[in-house]
Amino acid sequence: MDRRQDGPLPLDLDGCAFGRCRHVVASRPGGRGVECRPERARPGATGGGSDPTIPVRGRALVQRPTPRGLMASIAPENRRMIRRRPGLVPLALLVLVAGVLTVRLTLAAAQRAGVYQLFDPVVDVEHLLSKHFIRELTDEDYRALQHGAIRGMIDTLDDPYTEFIPSEAIADFDKDVRGEYAGIGAEVNTRDGWLWIATPMEDSPAFKAGIEADDLIVAADGTLTWRKSVDDAVNALTGPPGSTVRLTVERAGDAGDIPTGALPASVADAVGEAPGPAPGRVRFDVDIVRQRIVASTVKGVHRVGDRWDFMTDPVNRIGLVRVTQFTAGTIPELRAALDALVRDGVRGLILDLRFNSGGSLQAAIEMSDLFLQEGTIVSTKGRGAQGERFFATSDGALPDFPMVVMVNGQSASASEIVTGALADNARAKVLGTRSFGKGLVQTMYRLPSGAGQLKITEQHYFLPSGRLLQRTDNSTEWGVDPSPGMHVPMSNDEYRQMLRARRELEIIRSAREGEPHPGEQDWADPEWILATLKDKQLSAAVAAIRGVLSDGQWPVVGEEPTAETLQMAALRAEERRYELLARELERSQRRIDALTDPALASASDAGGPIPGNPDLTGGTVRIFDAQGTEVTALTITGPNLGRWLDGAPVRAPGEEDADE
CATH class of the missing domain: 3.90.226.10 (2-enoyl-CoA Hydratase; Chain A, domain 1)
Incomplete structure (x- = not known):
């Protein structure tokens, strides 16, 4: 990572009236603006900057509006020290006509000088942390500090759409924008703790390999997908175009439902907490060559x-x-x-x-x-x-x-x-x-x-x-x-x-x-x-x-979108959002209670839809109608089921009297 260089920053000043000189821009005492000083002549150096007959010291840089935009000017402190010499006739004429000698910097140079002052405290903090923090900072720490500083600047603007994308995340960002990636071509989610195929995409490698809707992906190249997030599991499916991934697939059916060309399952039974195939289901392996996928929109x-x-x-x-x-x-x-x-x-x-x-x-x-x-x-x-x-x-x-x-x-x-x-x-x-x-x-x-x-x-x-x-x-x-x-x-x-x-x-x-x-x-x-x-x-x-x-006439098929109607709809949406935020605050309060007073936590949990809010991943929810007939059974695919039941039209046992 780049480190700060001590001392002023050398800049080439385009159009400098003193010829092809080099000047140095440095902070003035007290942080008030910047100064432009001629660089000391180096042995054997030539050019106007090393001419002893023109000793010039600039005043503070001043930003001035011009027809070409905001420019920075430097005026010499002692005009009398500039003597007319052969070859400097245009310069002398300029002094006589304008009465002042102005050196214009490009806007970029002037702004850069101010930026250095803006970030001096940031550099100071980095320097002190690297020198005094309890442990030596690693390259990863420096990268995190850098990204944190960038995101901190952006956050102060209060614009959720202005965003910093680190170099390592650019590929994923571009993939989302273009709708392109390299993989097997399937829409996925999680179900029963495994990665679940919602549907293969048309004409995709997955479709051609015989992958079907409702298949479970048990493993990718031998790595289990059990209880992994969708993002983690998808990372195993994507890769360079032309590369091959071996998937272990579980499907409802028997050996007759295995696609042509499939291989024996490399994960045929239970592994640790990950269960084996349920009765009436079969597992097999299939090799799929990744291709560039353009997601249909x-x-x-x-x-x-x-x-x-x-x-x-x-x-x-x-x-x-x-x-x-x-x-x-x-x-x-x-x-x-x-x-x-x-x-x-x-x-x-x-x-x-x-x-x-x-x-x-x-x-x-x-x-x-x-x-x-x-x-x-x-x-x-x-x-x-x-x-x-x-x-x-x-x-x-x-x-x-x-x-x-x-x-x-x-x-x-x-x-x-x-x-x-x-x-x-x-x-x-x-x-x-x-x-x-x-x-x-x-x-x-x-x-x-x-x-x-x-x-x-x-x-x-x-x-x-x-x-x-x-x-x-x-x-x-x-x-x-x-x-x-x-x-x-x-x-x-x-x-x-x-x-x-x-x-x-x-x-x-x-x-x-x-x-x-x-x-x-x-x-x-x-x-x-x-x-x-x-x-x-x-x-x-x-x-x-x-x-x-x-x-030939458009019929009325809905309500009139009056200002009052639209405002009431927006109001209901905001009230719903407020209710959800209130539930989140209540949940946070229960967690605070659990950390400070277990008795309070137990009391607050007792009235919830699921007492104690345990992790029920892999469990089953059975739904019965009013006559007691089972309608369906749903597999719980993730934690925090109580969080979602909070917003559902259900109530826990014992709440009937309170609602009536």
Whole structure:
């Protein structure tokens, strides 16, 4: 790690009136500004800086505004000591005309001098710690000190989006931004203590190797995934493209359900606390060659084999395209889906941007441009007066069919840009609830030192109407609002049911598992859609487009998004957030009680949904209906079950009287 050099910093002063001299910038006594002093002449040195006939000592650097920006000036203390000499005629003329000799530094040089003073205390702290701390600091300690200082500076700005990314985390950060990584190609989570395959990705190495939905990954290259976090387990699955990983897989079934080419399981039985296969399950090994995976961000209504069907109403030719994130690959995917819908004679389109937290600004602009012939897409403005405006072009624009964009409180940033552009240009209706309200532009800068990169908030987004997207603590208006008659709120419980139903339709199943979906004729009935997908907002969007296709008028399918309605919805969300924070504070108080007075801890635990809040990972929750019939049994996949039950509509035994 670089260490501080004692003494002043040598700088080349471009345009110095004393010729090609070298000066030294140093702190003045008392820390008031800086001084510029000529460097002592070295033996054999030549140039104006070593000319004894021009002894110049500069005053303090002064920052002055000029047409070229803020510059730093140095004036000599004794003008009489400058004598006219051959070769210095331009200099003499300058003195006669201006009456003062000014040496201009570039802004970077002046600012750098001030930065050194700013960080003098930080360097002092580092020096004292390295000299006097109880143990010798390691390279890792110095790195932690450095990163802590950087993050400390950023935290004082109170902007959650300005962020320091250390060099070792850049690869993961870029992977998230681009939606690319090298691995086996599967969506995973944890279940029964193991890494669980939610679904293999289409045309992925995992799919080609015979990995199926609901498989458990017991080990990767012999390392167990038992009770590991998802991130730790995923790290074992990812690696350089072309490398091979051997997975031990557990699956419901018998030897006949093992894929062709599989190997005997290297972890066939229990290992320590990790259990062996349950009855009716089989284990095997499979080698998978990692490839570069581009995560798909464009999805449809349901899968037909390993592809998406984007037609939500085949009778009225209404399409549905769901975009989960804005990455470099989003626009090509979206264009392919839309071209297929146009070939199929699409008459109306639903663009689902719910739960889409944003991503690339360029992708948002290109997506808007697909649907707009002309008009403003978005404008940006930073702390200076100069802003930037982005316009639509007619090249490649799609036909002008009726269109609904679905958003909710988790639709942010790039999602809001697209929604606002289409709504303000009268290209689409907006259905759902008010969006999140993230209207900030971040720019990425790599640190010249190589320590990492900095994501800095530089500008605000403004919709074509001029509305600011960003929500602040005092905002009563932010984001994008639903169109009149299209405010369709959904509760958290309704969203949970919708997401569970959607998950089943996203799974790529093998031919061995059979076709899990009902017949295609069912997808023409919006009532069936609501019953199957449990998606009130989608059902309303289908009804809206059917209405405008029928008589040319947009029907009322929801509430009026009045200021009072939207404010009450935001108020309920904040109250819910407050309740969750209050529960966390109560939980912290119980922990404090446990550390200070066990009797208090026992008393406070007694009334909770799970007394003592033990770690129940691997256990089972059985749910019975009011008649005592068991409905389902759920495996507990992690600790702190009580934390989640705190927010559920349940009560512990003995609480009935208190509630009545």
